Amino acid sequence: MDCSWRFGNLSCGGGLMDFAFKYAMTTPIAREEDYPYTGFFDGKCNYADNGVVQATSYYDVTPNSSQALLNAIA
Secondary structure (H helix, E strand, C coil), X not given: CCCHHHHCXXXXXXXXXXXXXXXXXXXXXCCCCCCCCCCCCCCCCCCCCCCCECCCCCXXXXXXXXXXXXXXXX
8 A cells, every 4th residue: 555656546545446456457466464554654665576466457346236246257
């Protein structure tokens, strides 16, 4: 979270889901045990290049729609 603000995510202010996914498509995400969330924000990005998971796509799904969820994961 302390690095994704560079992408307009407003991470410490609640965050924006689509911006978080876009960030995850360009930046491998570290595991919690490798880069623990502390809740402390000092304006610095302390992320080390140790990400292990990266998103390749994302979809906005209509709330409460089982069919939309099935379509998104298909």
